[in-house]
Amino acid sequence: MSELKGACIIGQSGGPTSVINSSAAGAIDAALKSGAITRVLAAEHGIEGVLKDRLFDCGMEDKRTLELLKNTPSSALGSCRYKLKDCDEDDTDYKRILEIFKKYNVRYFFYNGGNDSMDTCNKVSKYMQRVGYECRIMGIPKTVDNDLAGTDHCPGFGSAAKFVATATAEISRDNKVYGKGSVLILEMMGRNAGWLTAASALANRIGEGPDLVYLPEVVFDMDAFIARIEEVAAKKSSVIVAVSEGVKDKDGRYVSEYGSDLASQKDAFGHAQMGGLASTLANIVKQRTGLKTRGVEFSVLQRCASHIASRTDIEEAFLAGATAVNSAVAGETDKMVGFKRGEGASYSCECVLLPLSTVANAEKTVPLDWLNETRDNMNERFFDYALPLIQGDANAPTVDGLPEFANLKKVFAE
Amino acid sequence: MSELKGACIIGQSGGPTSVINSSAAGAIDAALKSGAITRVLAAEHGIEGVLKDRLFDCGMEDKRTLELLKNTPSSALGSCRYKLKDCDEDDTDYKRILEIFKKYNVRYFFYNGGNDSMDTCNKVSKYMQRVGYECRIMGIPKTVDNDLAGTDHCPGFGSAAKFVATATAEISRDNKVYGKGSVLILEMMGRNAGWLTAASALANRIGEGPDLVYLPEVVFDMDAFIARIEEVAAKKSSVIVAVSEGVKDKDGRYVSEYGSDLASQKDAFGHAQMGGLASTLANIVKQRTGLKTRGVEFSVLQRCASHIASRTDIEEAFLAGATAVNSAVAGETDKMVGFKRGEGASYSCECVLLPLSTVANAEKTVPLDWLNETRDNMNERFFDYALPLIQGDANAPTVDGLPEFANLKKVFAE
Numbered sequence: 001m002s003e004l005k006g007a008c009i010i011g012q013s014g015g016p017t018s019v020i021n022s023s024a025a026g027a028i029d030a031a032l033k034s035g036a037i038t039r040v041l042a043a044e045h046g047i048e049g050v051l052k053d054r055l056f057d058c059g060m061e062d063k064r065t066l067e068l069l070k071n072t073p074s075s076a077l078g079s080c081r082y083k084l085k086d087c088d089e090d091d092t093d094y095k096r097i098l099e100i101f102k103k104y105n106v107r108y109f110f111y112n113g114g115n116d117s118m119d120t121c122n123k124v125s126k127y128m129q130r131v132g133y134e135c136r137i138m139g140i141p142k143t144v145d146n147d148l149a150g151t152d153h154c155p156g157f158g159s160a161a162k163f164v165a166t167a168t169a170e171i172s173r174d175n176k177v178y179g180k181g182s183v184l185i186l187e188m189m190g191r192n193a194g195w196l197t198a199a200s201a202l203a204n205r206i207g208e209g210p211d212l213v214y215l216p217e218v219v220f221d222m223d224a225f226i227a228r229i230e231e232v233a234a235k236k237s238s239v240i241v242a243v244s245e246g247v248k249d250k251d252g253r254y255v256s257e258y259g260s261d262l263a264s265q266k267d268a269f270g271h272a273q274m275g276g277l278a279s280t281l282a283n284i285v286k287q288r289t290g291l292k293t294r295g296v297e298f299s300v301l302q303r304c305a306s307h308i309a310s311r312t313d314i315e316e317a318f319l320a321g322a323t324a325v326n327s328a329v330a331g332e333t334d335k336m337v338g339f340k341r342g343e344g345a346s347y348s349c350e351c352v353l354l355p356l357s358t359v360a361n362a363e364k365t366v367p368l369d370w371l372n373e374t375r376d377n378m379n380e381r382f383f384d385y386a387l388p389l390i391q392g393d394a395n396a397p398t399v400d401g402l403p404e405f406a407n408l409k410k411v412f413a414e
Numbered sequence: 415m416s417e418l419k420g421a422c423i424i425g426q427s428g429g430p431t432s433v434i435n436s437s438a439a440g441a442i443d444a445a446l447k448s449g450a451i452t453r454v455l456a457a458e459h460g461i462e463g464v465l466k467d468r469l470f471d472c473g474m475e476d477k478r479t480l481e482l483l484k485n486t487p488s489s490a491l492g493s494c495r496y497k498l499k500d501c502d503e504d505d506t507d508y509k510r511i512l513e514i515f516k517k518y519n520v521r522y523f524f525y526n527g528g529n530d531s532m533d534t535c536n537k538v539s540k541y542m543q544r545v546g547y548e549c550r551i552m553g554i555p556k557t558v559d560n561d562l563a564g565t566d567h568c569p570g571f572g573s574a575a576k577f578v579a580t581a582t583a584e585i586s587r588d589n590k591v592y593g594k595g596s597v598l599i600l601e602m603m604g605r606n607a608g609w610l611t612a613a614s615a616l617a618n619r620i621g622e623g624p625d626l627v628y629l630p631e632v633v634f635d636m637d638a639f640i641a642r643i644e645e646v647a648a649k650k651s652s653v654i655v656a657v658s659e660g661v662k663d664k665d666g667r668y669v670s671e672y673g674s675d676l677a678s679q680k681d682a683f684g685h686a687q688m689g690g691l692a693s694t695l696a697n698i699v700k701q702r703t704g705l706k707t708r709g710v711e712f713s714v715l716q717r718c719a720s721h722i723a724s725r726t727d728i729e730e731a732f733l734a735g736a737t738a739v740n741s742a743v744a745g746e747t748d749k750m751v752g753f754k755r756g757e758g759a760s761y762s763c764e765c766v767l768l769p770l771s772t773v774a775n776a777e778k779t780v781p782l783d784w785l786n787e788t789r790d791n792m793n794e795r796f797f798d799y800a801l802p803l804i805q806g807d808a809n810a811p812t813v814d815g816l817p818e819f820a821n822l823k824k825v826f827a828e
Contacts, residue, residue, distance in 0.1 A: 016591050045593055074587035081592065162815060166721050169817050173488035174718040177430050178495070179459055206816050276693065296713045304588040307580050308721055310815070390815040401576060401724070401804040402620050403583050 003036050004134060006107025008325070009050060010058070011043035012142075013113035013120065014081065016074035017156030018163075018306040019317040020142050021406065023112050024077060025069040026321025027140065028058045036329045037108060041413055045078035046111070047120055050100050051093060060411040068406035070314055071396040073306035076406055083116065084123050094127040101128075101135060104413065108136050110324050114143035114154075118336055119360040125334045138324040139336035139356055142317075144303045146195035149362035150354040151338030155320050156303070158313030158389035161199035163305040164188060164298060165390060168200040168242065169208035171296060176238045180292070183229055183239040183285055187278035187297040190244040192216050193365045196302060197244040201378040202386055210377070211239050216246035217365050218375045220255050225281075226288050228376060233291055245277050256280060307403060311392025316349060323351040347388035417450050418548060420521025422739070423464060424472070425457035426556075427527035427534065428495065430488035431570030432577075432720040433731040434526060434556050435820065438491060439483035440735025441524050441554065442472045450743045451522060455827055459492035460525070461534055465510050469518065474825040482820035484728055485810040487720035490820055497530060498537050508541040515542075515549060518827065522550050524738050528557040528568075532750055533774040539748045552738040553750035553770055556731075558717045560609035563776035564768040565752030569734050570717070572727030572803035575613035577719040578602060578712060579804060582614040582656065583622035585710060590652045594706070597643055597653040597699055601692035601711040604658045606630055607779045610716060611658040615792035616800055624791070625653050630660035631779050632789045634669050639695075640702050642790060647705055659691055670694060721817060725806025730763060737765040761802035 010027050012020055024042070031040040040058040043049030058066075069076060087094050100106070111121045118139045125137040141148050146157035168186060175184040188197040194215025203209035211232045214220060232239045247255045256277035278295030286293045320337045327335065335353040342348030368375070370382040397404040424441050426434055438456070445454040454472040457463030472480075483490060501508045514520070525535045532553045539551040555562050560571035582600060589598040602611040608629025617623035625646045628634060646653045661669045670691035692709030700707045734751045741749065749767035756762030782789070784796040811818040 012591075016588055072587070073584050075591040076587075078593055079591040165815075166817055167715055167719070169819070170487050170718040170720060171714055173486070173490075173819065174430055174714045177426075177489040177493040179492055202816060205814060206819065207821075208819070279690075294714070296715075297711070299710045300585055300588045300708075301581055301710075301715075304584040305581070306584060387814060392815070393812075398807075400619065400801060401579075401806070402616060403580055405583070405587065405620065405622070407621075 004107050004136065005036055005038055006105045007039035007041055008037045008108035008110060009041045009043050009055065009106050010077070010110045011046040011049065011112065012075045012077045012079050013046035013111060013117040014079060014142070015114070015144070015303060016079055017142055017144050017303050018073045018159040018309045019155055019313050020074070020112060021069040021072045021076045022314045022317035023140050023142060023155055023321035025066055026318035027110050027325050028066060030322040030325035032059065034325065034329050039104070041104060041106070042077045044410070046080040046082065047084065048080040048082050049078065051096050053100055055104065055413045056410040057413050061409055065406045065408060068397065068404060070318060071306055071309070071394060072406040073304040076408055084120055087123060087127050094124070097124060098128070098131060098133060101133065107134065108328050110138050110140060110328070112140040112142050112321070114145065115148060115361050115363060118356055122334070122356040122360045125356060136328040136333035138328045138332065139359065140320050140324045141336055141338065144196060145190055145193055147193035147363045147365065148359060149364045150359055152341045152349065153339055153389055155313060155317035157195060159306070159309035160196055160302045161202065161386055162310045162390035163302055163308050164196055164199040165202035166308055167298060168210065168240070169203040169206060172203060172208040172238070172240050175240060179237050181233055181237055183233065183241065183291050183293045185241045185243060185278045185281045185285070185293065185295045186210065187295065188242060188244055189298070189302050190216060191246040192363055194244045195366060197242050198366055198378050198382055199386060200242040202383065202390065205383065209240065210242035211236070212241045213377045214241070214243040214247050215366055215371070216244045216248060217368060218371070219250050220247040221249070222284070226285065229285060230289055233289070243277060243281060258284070307394060307396050309394040309396065310390045311394060312389055314394065319351060327353060418521050418550065419450055419452055420519045421453035421455055422451045422522035422524060423455045423457050423469065423520050424491070424524045425460040425463065425526065426489045426491045426493050427460035427525060427531040428493060428556070429528070429558070429717060430493055431556055431558050431717050432487045432573040432723045433569055433727050434488070435483040435486045435490045436728045436731035437526050437554050437556060437569055437735035439480055440732035441739050442480060444736040444739035446473065448739065448743050453518070455518060455520070456491045458824070460494040460496065461498065462494040462496050463492065464514050465507060467514055469827045470824040471827050475822055479820045479822060482811065482818060484732060485720055485723070485808060486820040487718040490822055498534055501537060501541050508538070511538060512542070512545060512547060515547065521548065522742050524552050524554060524742070526554040526556050526735070528559065529562060529775050529777065532770055536748070536770040536774045539770065550742040550747035552742045552746065553773065554734050554738045555750055555752065558610060559604055559607055561607035561777045561779065562773060563778045564773050566755040566763065567753055567803055569727060569731035571609060573720070573723035574610055574716045575616065575800055576724045576804035577716055577722050578610055578613040579616035580722055581712060582624065582654070583617040583620060586617060586622040586652070586654050589654060593651050595647055595651055597647065597655065597705050597707045599655045599657060599692050599695045599699070599707065599709045600624065601690060601709065602656060602658055603712070603716050604630060605660040606777055608658045609780055611656050612780055612792050612796055613800060614656040616797065616804065619797065623654065624656035625650070626655045627791045628655070628657040628661050629780055629785070630658045630662060631782060632785070633664050634661040635663065636698070640699065643699060644703055647703070657691065657695060672698070721808060721810050723808040723810065724804045725808060726803055728808065733765060741767060
C-alpha cells in the first residue's frame with residue numbers, strides 16, 4: 001500500500017459520552033505523530049463543520065489541553081445530528097464535502113459516533129470512491145447505548161455503566177433509610193437496547209441493586225409489572241425497579257407515552273423522544289398498589305458524568321481513536337474500529353476493524369439468555385460481561401474542587 | 415462537673431446525606447473511647463427505635479465497618495420522620511423514652527438531624543429535666559439544605575454542593591454540543607432555602623455554571639423569567655437555568671404546582687402532564703419561547719452521591735459527631751454542635767456549641783446580598799463562602815469498581 005499524504009479531518013457526531021473526547025485525543029495524538037498526515041483538522045459540529053468550512057487546526061492546541069480531553073465530557077469539538085441524504089437523490093452535500101476535502105487536501109476522515117454516524121461515514125466513503133477521490137475513511141465507535149453491531153462493547157458504555165451502577169447503589173441506600181414500604185423507579189437511557197438499564201443490576205453485586213429490571217428487549221406487561229412489585233413489596237420494605245426509557249407493550253407502544261404526549265415528538269432521525277417514564281410509572285404504581293413511590297430519571301448525567309468515568313473506558317476510547325488513525329495511515333479504509341475481548345479468564349481487549357457497511361444502522365441488543373428466567377433481572381453472564389468495563393478510577397483532574405475541563409483554542413483553518 | 419457514667423444512644427433522623435454516617439462514625443468512635451460511656455447503643459430509625467426498643471450494640475461492630483461508615487451514604491442506622499407531640503398534651507412517648515433510658519441506664523443521647531430533629535432533642539431534654547432523670551442530650555447537625563440557624567454551615571451541605579456543582583458543569587458541557595439554541599433547566603432541592611441551587615453557580619468559576627439562578631428567597635415572576643431566558647438565548651446557544659424546587663410566586667404559590675394547570679390543559683388530549691418543577695418549567699419555556707428545552711431534576715442523588723463527597727465535609731461531619739460526645743462527657747447538655755469559621759484568609763473551622771432552643775425550628779436562608787443586582791445569579795460573597803466546603807476528594811473505597819459500603823451487623827441489645 002503506497003503512502004497517502006494529506007490532511008485529516010476528525011469529527012464527532014450524535015449524543016455525547018463521558019469519554020468521546022478521549023477518542024478525539026487518541027486520534028489527534030496519533031495524527032500529529034504520523035508522517036503521512038500533513039495537517040490535523042477538527043470539524044466543528046461534525047459533518048456540519050465540514051459543510052460550513054468550520055475546521056480548526058489541532059496543531060495549534062497545547063499539549064496540556066489535549067491531555068485534559070481524556071477527562072472532558074461531551075463532544076469538545078461540537079457534535080451534530082445531521083443526516084446525509086441518499087446521494088442518488090440529492091448529491092449537494094456530497095459535492096460540498098468533496099470541495100472542502102480538495103480545498104484542504106483532506107485524505108483522511110475520522111468520524112466518531114454511533115449507528116447513524118457510521119451510516120454517514122459509509123455514504124461519504126462510497127461517494128468518494130465513485131468520484132475517484134482518494135480518501136481513507138474510518139469510523140470510531142461511541143455510544144453509551146452500547147448498541148453497535150460487531151464490537152464486543154462501545155467506548156462510552158463502561159463509564160455510563162459505572163455511573164448507573166454507582167448511583168443505583170447510592171440511591172438504593174437512600175430508599176432504605178425509613179424502613180417503610182417504598183418503591184423506587186429508576187429510568188435509564190436506551191431506546192431499543194437495554195444495556196444501561198442492565199448496568200444498574202451490577203449494584204446487585206454489593207446487595208444494593210434493583211429487585212426488578214425491565215429492558216426494551218422484553219415486552220412490557222403492566223399487570224405483570226404491578227404483580228411483581230407487590231410480590232417484592234410483601235417481602236422487603238424497599239423495592240428498587242430499573243426500567244429502560246424504551247420499554248414497549250405488546251402492541252409496540254412506548255410505555256412512556258402512557259403518561260405524556262411529549263414522547264410522540266420525533267428527533268431529526270425520526271426517533272421518538274423519550275423521558276418522563278419514571279414518573280409516569282411511579283404514578284401508576286402508586287395508584288394501583290397504594291405504595292409510596294418515587295421516580296428518578298438518570299437523564300443526561302449517564303452520558304456526561306466524567307468525574308466517575310471508568311479508567312478502562314477512558315483508555316480504550318483513546319486506543320480506538322489512535323487505532324483508527326494508524327490503521328488508515330497503514331492503508332485501511334471503510335472500516336469502524338471495534339473491540340474484541342480476549343478468551344482468557346482475566347479481561348483483555350484488542351482492536352479489530354469492521355466493515356462500515358455491516359455496522360451502519362445495525363443494532364446490538366442484550367442477549368435474552370443474559371436475563372433470569374422471569375426476564376426481569378440480569379444473571380451472571382451479564383455480570384461477567386459488564387464488570388470488567390467499569391474498572392479503574394477516572395482520576396479526573398480538578399481545580400479548586402471543580403472539574404478541570406479542556407478548553408480548546410479552536411483556531412480555524414485559513 | 416462530676417463524671418456521669420452510663421450508656422449512650424446515637425440516632426439519625428430526617429432526610430439522609432452523603433456524610434451523615436461520618437458523623438455517626440465520629441460519635442461512635444468517641445463514645446467507644448470514652449471511659450464515662452459504658453455501652454454504645456444505636457437506635458434503629460432514630461427515636462422510633464428508642465420507642466420500639468430496637469437498639470443495637472455498636473461495640474459488636476468491627477473496626478473496618480465503622481471506618482467504612484465515613485464513605486457510606488444515607489443513614490446506615492436507619493432514619494425516621496417521627497414528630498414528638500407536645501409533652502403537655504400527650505406524654506406517652508416521653509414516658510416510654512424514660513422507661514427505655516432507665517432500662518439500659520442511658521445517660522447520653524446524641525441525635526443527628528436537621529431542624530425537626532433538634533426540636534426532638536429539645537423536647538426530650540426538657541422532659542428529662544422535668545422528671546429529674548440525669549441525662550445529657552446533644553444534637554449533631556445534618557442537612558443538605560444547609561438551613562440550620564447559628565452554624566456557619568451544616569455537615570452534608572458541602573458534599574451535596576460538590577455534586578451539584580460538578581454535575582452542573584458536566585451537564586452544561588452536554589448542553590453545548592450541538593451549538594443550537596437549547597435551554598436546560600436544572601432543579602435542585604431546597605423548599606425554603608436556596609443553598610443547593612446557589613451551589614450550582616460554583617460551576618461559573620470554570621465557565622460552565624448557570625446563566626440564571628432562581629432561589630426560594632426571591633419571589634418568582636414568570637414573565638421576568640421568560641424575558642431573561644430570551645435575553646440570554648439571544649446571545650448564547652446554550653442557556654443554563656438553576657432553579658430551586660421551592661420557588662414561589664408573589665401570591666406564595668409554589669411554581670411546581672403550575673404543572674397541574676398544564677395537566678388540565680392537556681386533559682382534552684387524554685394525557686396527564688407528569689413530573690416536577692424542572693419539566694413543568696421546561697414545558698412553559700418551550701410553549702412561550704419556542705426554544706428547545708430540557709428539564710433535569712437532580713433528585714435524591716444530591717443527598718447520597720457519596721462517591722463525590724467533599725473530603726472537608728466528611729472530616730467535619732466526623733468531627734461534629736465526636737465533639738458532641740466529648741462535650742457531653744465533659745458536662746455539656748442541651749446543645750447542638752455548630753461550626754464557626756476562622757477569620758483568616760485561608761479556610762478554617764472549629765466546633766462551637768449552640769443552645770438547642772435557639773436552633774430548633776429556626777431556618778437560615780441565603781443572604782440576599784450574596785446574589786447579583788438582578789437577583790438571578792450568585793456573587794463573589796457566595797463563592798467565598800461555599801468554595802472551601804467542596805474541597806478535597808472523597809477517596810471512597812471501591813470493590814470491583816463498585817462502592818464499598820458499611821454493612822452493620824446490628825446485634826440488638828438484650
